[in-house]
Amino acid sequence: GQNIDQPTEMTATEGAIVQINCTYQTSGFNGLFWYQQHAGEAPTFLSYNVLDGLEEKGRFSSFLSRSKGYSYLLLKELQMKDSASYLCAVRGIYGQNFVFGPGTRLSVLP
Amino acid sequence: DTAVSQTPKYLVTQMGNDKSIKCEQNLGHDTMYWYKQDSKKFLKIMFSYNNKELIINETVPNRFSPKSPDKAHLNLHINSLELGDSAVYFCASSQAVSGQETQYFGPGTRLLVL
Numbered sequence: 001g002q003n004i005d006q007p008t009e010m011t012a013t014e015g016a017i018v019q020i021n022c023t024y025q026t027s028g029f030n031g032l033f034w035y036q037q038h039a040g041e042a043p044t045f046l047s048y049n050v051l052d053g054l055e056e057k058g059r060f061s062s063f064l065s066r067s068k069g070y071s072y073l074l075l076k077e078l079q080m081k082d083s084a085s086y087l088c089a090v091r092g093i094y095g096q097n098f099v100f101g102p103g104t105r106l107s108v109l110p
Numbered sequence: 111d112t113a114v115s116q117t118p119k120y121l122v123t124q125m126g127n128d129k130s131i132k133c134e135q136n137l138g139h140d141t142m143y144w145y146k147q148d149s150k151k152f153l154k155i156m157f158s159y160n161n162k163e164l165i166i167n168e169t170v171p172n173r174f175s176p177k178s179p180d181k182a183h184l185n186l187h188i189n190s191l192e193l194g195d196s197a198v199y200f201c202a203s204s205q206a207v208s209g210q211e212t213q214y215f216g217p218g219t220r221l222l223v224l
Contacts, residue, residue, distance in 0.1 A: 033212055042200060042215035043153070085151060097166055098143075098213065100153040 002026045004101035006088055011107045016078050020086050020104045022071045028093030034062050034073045035087040037103070043087055047073065075106075083108045113137050114216035116201050122222045123191060130187045131219045133201030141165070142184040143213065144176060145200040153200070159184050191223045 049064035158166035
């Protein structure tokens with residue numbers, strides 16, 4: 001079976017740092033993706049990890065530990081526009097199969 | 111230019127009706143997907159097509175039938191609509207099935223069944 005877990009909601013202050021965790025149990029693994037989804041809009045790609053370690057892209061970083069089935073998305077210097085849902089997704093070994101987590105709704109307060 | 115487009119953006123219809131949602135991508139991608147996002151915002155894959163061939167067919171009622179006339183289009187036809195079909199349906203496409211080639215999502219079709 002496949003199971004992906006994320007916290008439902010998080011709140012942080014503008015300018016702060018927030019870490020959104022994702023744990024997964026899947027029958028196959030071929031990469032982990034993070035997406036951002038603003039209310040009423042489509043998900044957009046943020047980051048990709050397939051090997052263990054940290055990937056950094058500007059204010060966003062993503063970490064993966066395959067042995068622990070664990071990833072996190074780190075957002076630095078939070079801005080109001082970062083208020084959105086953040087979706088963790090695991091791609092299966094056959095490539096076309098993406099399983100999404102329930103998403104974490106982040107609220108950034110002034 | 112819109113990379114992945116869907117029509118219609120909104121669809122309000124009565125229970126029992128049949129409706130179609132269209133999706134087109136101009137990215138030259140080989141793989142296209144349909145996802146359903148329910149009221150709890152859970153995004154779940156329904157179908158995946160690669161070069162017009164059905165690759166993934168998750169546990170979806172057979173009232174839902176995808177059709178891919180060519181690799182740039184993947185339409186979704188829904189028969190005998192039910193209240194529980196109300197959701198946002200996203201089309202997506204990707205080029206490769208490995209590496210960091212991600213999916214690109216369309217704007218979504220908001221379906222409300224009354």
